[in-house]
Amino acid sequence: MRLRSMLAARFPDIDPARLPGGFDRVGDIAVVSIVPELEPLAAAIGAVILDALPAVRVVARRGGQYGGTFRTRPLHIVAGERRLTTAHRENGVFLHLDLAQTYFSVRLAHERARIAALVRPGERVAVLCSGVGPYPLVIGRHSRAREVIGIEINPAAHALALRNLAANRAIRSVRFLAGDAGRMLPDLGHRFNRVLVALPHGGESLLLPAIDGLRPGGTLHFYDMQAKRCHLAALAKIEAACRQAGRGWRSTGVTVCGHCGPALHRLCLEATIEPEA
Numbered sequence: 001m002r003l004r005s006m007l008a009a010r011f012p013d014i015d016p017a018r019l020p021g022g023f024d025r026v027g028d029i030a031v032v033s034i035v036p037e038l039e040p041l042a043a044a045i046g047a048v049i050l051d052a053l054p055a056v057r058v059v060a061r062r063g064g065q066y067g068g069t070f071r072t073r074p075l076h077i078v079a080g081e082r083r084l085t086t087a088h089r090e091n092g093v094f095l096h097l098d099l100a101q102t103y104f105s106v107r108l109a110h111e112r113a114r115i116a117a118l119v120r121p122g123e124r125v126a127v128l129c130s131g132v133g134p135y136p137l138v139i140g141r142h143s144r145a146r147e148v149i150g151i152e153i154n155p156a157a158h159a160l161a162l163r164n165l166a167a168n169r170a171i172r173s174v175r176f177l178a179g180d181a182g183r184m185l186p187d188l189g190h191r192f193n194r195v196l197v198a199l200p201h202g203g204e205s206l207l208l209p210a211i212d213g214l215r216p217g218g219t220l221h222f223y224d225m226q227a228k229r230c231h232l233a234a235l236a237k238i239e240a241a242c243r244q245a246g247r248g249w250r251s252t253g254v255t256v257c258g259h260c261g262p263a264l265h266r267l268c269l270e271a272t273i274e275p276e277a
């Protein structure tokens with residue numbers, strides 16, 4: 001039975017449209033949004049989810065949006081065990097997660113698989129803002145890239161990325177570095193076939209090093225948040241960075257790969273970066 005129907009049966013006096021219609025399943029944690037007027041019922045809503053799904057051991061409600069440099073999101077445990085750590089499987093990759101200290105979204109699984117499928121044999125790939133490592137590990141698992149480097153500034157996320165690399169022993173092409181990607185990428189040389197800037201809020205600050213780090217003809221993937229059907233503003237950020245770097249560029253695609261509220265889209269803009277303008 002669907003969550004909303006189960007909750008409607010348990011809370012017959014509440015307008016079903018106000019009840020949660022679903023949740024994100026992250027390992028054995030269910031992450032649910034509960035409207036403010038129903039917060040006093042959060043523990044009871046959590047208990048319904050625990051009863052319906054024995055594999056779920058923790059129910060947490062979202063307490064706000066992602067924020068801060070580390071892009072973490074406030075979560076409040078409403079039922080089950082008192083932890084926000086879990087283990088999760090995605091695209092054939094095993095991930096240890098800590099939802100309190102690090103960013104992770106199950107909703108990007110399809111996007112990670114899409115990017116991995118674009119990587120050609122022998123490519124060198126850099127993922128700026130790699131978090132606990134899902135993009136590099138999914139690319140490493142599903143492509144024949146020569147090298148995949150993930151760079152992450154949050155020490156807790158980097159520590160989990162190292163743990164996740166150890167947990168996926170068959171993946172040999174991936175390496176994780178800790179620090180500010182904008183400072184570290186230039187030290188790695190101008191040698192990447194593909195660079196991802198996986199920071200949709202403020203990622204433009206990393207565009208210049210990302211473009212500098214690409215070989216002529218290399219591919220940039222730039223994630224950005226933009227109002228629905230307004231990708232030109234995001235392309236303008238690539239244009240500005242390429243002009244500053246003295247590089248030519250050609251837009252090769254725009255993919256809508258999520259949203260933040262009804263009007264704001266998460267876009268992946270793809271561009272080929274040429275030797276010079």
Ligand SMILES: C[S@@+](CC[C@H](N)C(=O)[O-])C[C@H]1O[C@@H](n2cnc3c(N)ncnc32)[C@H](O)[C@@H]1O
Nearest residue numbers: 069070071103129130131152153154180181198
């Ligand atoms: C939206 S999250 C994406 C994480 C990961 N790519 C994923 O899909 O789970 C952005 C990440 O960028 C990291 N970050 C922010 N600024 C950074 C910087 N200058 N250099 C490296 N990482 C950075 C944050 O700590 C956060 O983990």
